[in-house]
Amino acid sequence: MLDDTDRRILRQLQADPHASSAQIAERAGLAPATCWRRIEKLQEAGIIRGTRARIDWRALGYTVEVSLRVTLDKSVPRAFDEFAARARQIPEVLEIQTFLGQVDVRLGLIARDLAHYQQIYRERILHLPHVTDLDALMHIARIKYDESLPI
CATH class of the missing domain: 3.30.70.920 (Lrp/AsnC effector binding domain/regulation of amino acid metabolism (RAM) domain)
Incomplete structure (x- = not known):
């Protein structure tokens, strides 16, 4: 289902979810357009379900x-x-x-x-x-x- 290129993209997204697709492409050794198309396919397949903010509830006073x-x-x-x-x-x-x-x-x-x-x-x-x-x-x-x- 996933090839090595998809895995490289996913590793980069996990390491830095805020990185732009151009940054991910560079780190994964891909052209930006190729990287973006692959990210879109991973999203359409439901493998990438989105990105979200992880809020530290302890910083908000929950101990x-x-x-x-x-x-x-x-x-x-x-x-x-x-x-x-x-x-x-x-x-x-x-x-x-x-x-x-x-x-x-x-x-x-x-x-x-x-x-x-x-x-x-x-x-x-x-x-x-x-x-x-x-x-x-x-x-x-x-x-x-x-x-x-x-x-």
Whole structure:
């Protein structure tokens, strides 16, 4: 699906997403027009889904990160859908993942401090539908976080 040229382009985009197509072309050893056409094809194929700003939420005063492992009442046919719809409405929930196994859902959320987390937990999380069990894991340190792919 991808050839070496596409991989070179993707490596350059991962290394510097703000680089112009001319800069990427130069670094990948391509003519600018060729590089731009390939980038467009990678976008059309859904391989490049866009670029975005990654905002450091800690710099904005959010100092607490929590993972909530949630088990849902599986006897309710729409439990997952209803839970996810309500969880999406909580601005501090940054991530919702579903799993197979004892834990059904993991919510990743942030808070300004422990008092703010307690408020979110009591006023929003505990009111989410179809929850049968809830386990909180407080993040201490992020050892590795890298969205770059080995291409």
